[in-house]
Amino acid sequence: MDILIADRAVDLDDLADRFAVSKMTIHRDLDDLEQAGLLRKMRGGATIETGTQFESDFRIRELQDGEAKARMAAAALDLIEPGMTVMINDGSMAALLGAQLTQKVPLTVITNNAAIIERLKDASRIRLIALGGLFNAKFNAFFGVLTETVLSELRADIAFLSSPAISGLGSFHMDESVVRVKRAMIAAADRRILLVNHRRFGHSALHRMADLSDFEAIITDAPPESRTAIDRAGIALTIAPPVRQQNPDIKETTP
Amino acid sequence: MDILIADRAVDLDDLADRFAVSKMTIHRDLDDLEQAGLLRKMRGGATIETGTQFESDFRIRELQDGEAKARMAAAALDLIEPGMTVMINDGSMAALLGAQLTQKVPLTVITNNAAIIERLKDASRIRLIALGGLFNAKFNAFFGVLTETVLSELRADIAFLSSPAISGLGSFHMDESVVRVKRAMIAAADRRILLVNHRRFGHSALHRMADLSDFEAIITDAPPESRTAIDRAGIALTIAPPVRQQNPDIKETTP
């Protein structure tokens, strides 16, 4: 998917070559991704599915930058102590962090993220408070008035938010109902942390979600260039640097 | 679990014998079941978990009477028309009905049942409103103040409730927070239907959940004997009769 997003199209023979597998395997994998609606198979390769603007689909996003996300999740995990009440929003980055919460039990976890709910349901020593609401398949989470109402009655020690677009010192989102829930989370938490992938910098979107100064810290894998404005504004920045692919002992950190 | 429910206790050596496996395998399996809270390991065997009175755990129940449940679900489904807002509570019976809701789309479904949420998440033409709350692993659903609060702001055309204990003209439940959510559902629906397995008749429990007269109809697979009192009280009763086990073409109806 990374290659496909970068090049808009991939060649089947080339993929078989790169990954050192047979063409049949590539065929099967592309079939699966087509089935999931992530690409369109063409004779000799595949192209990105039309309508999938800038990697906006969560199913694509969760296949991207797995390594960097793991680093960011680890950095976020350092801020969590057993006994805390932790709030986490929608998104694949958040889902990854959510899955690792079992390392910090006992914990109370509040989330509208369906992936996290499913994952933590049967975890021991985790009080799981699911935020209900109207299910949104695109973001794989629950939103709406119900969600916002419930959030107004809750309080968390720390909230982890993520954002698809960072521009200047603001965070943006394309969906109004998502923004409202994120804002409700910001209002319901004592400490607020923003998790943001380097790809998100320099993008904007219709709705302003928050100012970066609303957050106690920002965890990112962004390269130095993107961060100067933030540094200047004096916002704490934790960097989980993108990992050099050639390093063989990376894999041990992926779960 | 069947043996355990029948005999109240099982012997480890005996189990290894019956299933023709090593004692170590029995040890491990019993460990898993203990972990799941279904039994208590004792030296030389296991006993049924205290508090698990009469097969009360949903994980046990969902292994029982699959066929009768399918019939009851079908009867319930007849009451649902496309376009309705349907509310469904916790329980394995309810989960089975929930899974079949895709046959009546478009539909708005409101539920606190984790199995139904998971199942209907990616169903098309179903607006899924999940009731949040504190996750309860025993009942595989969400409960608590949050759930009740949210329910007070919702309204459904029809609600399907289930009950673990029917005694006389009353319905009972052992868990207070479950009762509160079920009551909130009763209050939030225009029409109310009770689904009740024949095993549940003649049992009672600490908390009264509702009077049978609160329901427009009761769907059951109970034999005539259990129902005389209900019939006399003039409550509508739909019977989905228990299926004769010897019929080989039963299985095709189980999903």
Next chain:
DNA sequence: ACAAAACAACATATATAATGTTATTTTAAT
């Protein structure tokens, strides 16, 4: 103190999933 039971650690077996191979069918360009 001592058998029986429980457990841990490793070995083996079984089941499941992923990948590869080969033969056959489909496809697009001539």
Next chain:
DNA sequence: ATTAAAATAACATTATATATGTTGTTTTGT
């Protein structure tokens, strides 16, 4: 219509995950 590349189907192979068994050691209740 012909044909070579690509796609597919069916089966073989390999890898991985899961379940079970074995052995030796520790714990437990009498």
